[in-house]
Amino acid sequence: MEDNNIAVLVVSCDKYSDMWPVFFELKKRKWSDCPYRTYLGSNFKKSGQDGVTDISIGEDLSWADNVRNMLGYIKEDYVIMLLDDFFIDRKLDTDRIRALAQYMEEMQFDCLRLEPEPGPARLINRKLKVGRTKPGYPFYVSTQPAIWKKTSLLNLLGDGYSAWDFELKNSEENADNLGMSFAGTKNYVFHHINGVDRGKYYASTVDFLNSEGIEADFQKRGILANKTFGSRLNLTIYRFKTRVKCVLAEFGLWHC
Numbered sequence: 001m002e003d004n005n006i007a008v009l010v011v012s013c014d015k016y017s018d019m020w021p022v023f024f025e026l027k028k029r030k031w032s033d034c035p036y037r038t039y040l041g042s043n044f045k046k047s048g049q050d051g052v053t054d055i056s057i058g059e060d061l062s063w064a065d066n067v068r069n070m071l072g073y074i075k076e077d078y079v080i081m082l083l084d085d086f087f088i089d090r091k092l093d094t095d096r097i098r099a100l101a102q103y104m105e106e107m108q109f110d111c112l113r114l115e116p117e118p119g120p121a122r123l124i125n126r127k128l129k130v131g132r133t134k135p136g137y138p139f140y141v142s143t144q145p146a147i148w149k150k151t152s153l154l155n156l157l158g159d160g161y162s163a164w165d166f167e168l169k170n171s172e173e174n175a176d177n178l179g180m181s182f183a184g185t186k187n188y189v190f191h192h193i194n195g196v197d198r199g200k201y202y203a204s205t206v207d208f209l210n211s212e213g214i215e216a217d218f219q220k221r222g223i224l225a226n227k228t229f230g231s232r233l234n235l236t237i238y239r240f241k242t243r244v245k246c247v248l249a250e251f252g253l254w255h256c
Contacts, residue, residue, distance in 0.1 A: 001105045003035040003098070006147070007076040011067055012084035013060060014043040019084055019196065022209065022216050024049045029212070030088040030191075035098075036080065041070030064161035071154055078104075079148050080114075085195040086145060089208060096128075096189055101147055103128055104183070110152035113184035114145045115192075120184050121250035129186040134250060140182065141170035145190035152180055200224045 010023065020040065024047070027034065040047045041055040057069040071079065078101065097114070103125060104112040112130070113119075118138060120131025133140060141156060143163055156170050156178070170178065195205040200222040209216055 001078065001098075001101045004037070005076050006036045006078045006080065006101055007074050008034065008036050008038040008080045008082065009067075009070060009074060010038065010040045010082050010084055011063075011070065012040060012042045013066070014045045016084050016196075017042070017045045017047075018217055018220060020047050020049065022195070022214055023084055023087060024052065025214055026088045026212070030090060031092040031094070033094050034092075035094060037076065039070070039074060041066070041073075062160045063163045064157035064166055065159065068154060068157045071150055074150065077150055079150050079153060080145065080190075081143070081148055081153065082145055082192075083143060086192040087195040087205065087208070088191060089193050090191045092190060097147075100128060100130065100185070100189065103130065104147055107183070108181060109183045110149045110180040111141075111182045112147045113142065113182070114147065114190035115188050116184060116186055117142065117144045118184075119186050123186060124183075130183055131186065133182045133184050135175035135178070136248075136252075137171075139167055139171055140175050141178075142167055145192065146184075196221065197224055202226065 012020065027038075037053060038051060039053045039055050040049070041057060043058060043060060044056055046054045046056075055070050055073045057066055060066060061069075067081075100112055100114070113133070118133075120133050123129060123131045125131075143166065156166065158165065158169065161169065193202075193205060193208065195201060201216070201218055202224050203226045206216075206218055206223055
């Protein structure tokens with residue numbers, strides 16, 4: 001697949017414009033050789049970032065309607081969709097992303113997820129560590145970093161859907177009728193942290209940005225305490241249960 005047929009779309013809105021310099025500074029540091037045209041989708045504000053094409057869609061509608069409008073400005077056939085608080089926290093391997101994009105085109109996947117959240121239960125390509133994901137997998141459709149065939153992504157953006165609807169309705173209610181071919185990587189290819197929750201920075205995000213020497217207005221958004229031991233344990237248990245469900249779904253023994 002040619003580099004000029006893949007775009008990076010950062011989905012945002014004007015009320016999160018204060019995070020754009022943080023996102024793009026980390027992208028510049030951690031993915032300095034990104035070969036794909038990068039778009040920022042928002043309402044009216046411009047990013048002012050070198051090498052970024054701003055998309056202004058006007059007033060907010062639903063999350064899905066906003067993304068659909070953003071995709072209307074993108075000429076490329078494939079899109080790496082990212083949310084605006086997906087702060088890249090380590091160097092990305094562009095050669096591997098290229099290889100995955102090429103494999104995706106050859107296999108005619110509609111989506112190839114770049115993080116195992118969750119990952120495939122079985123591999124079909126051991127070199128690239130890629131496997132198919134099936135209806136019944138928890139979060140079969142997800143907003144996590146992935147390469148999407150643009151037309152397929154458009155078909156999943158139901159009228160009025162929130163981001164939560166996009167994931168749950170397509171993963172649970174609609175999954176059997178999508179007629180799409182999804183895949184994912186067994187390990188992390190796109191490394192990021194979720195920087196913000198309920199509009200506030202995680203304390204761990206503050207620590208990370210400080211360690212990178214990146215300034216942000218933490219007081220404007222406020223700061224959430226780091227996860228407690230109990231919440232981290234619950235997350236570990238949840239991920240284990242999710243993994244078990246993926247294995248069961250692989251053999252037709254589980255469905256959301």
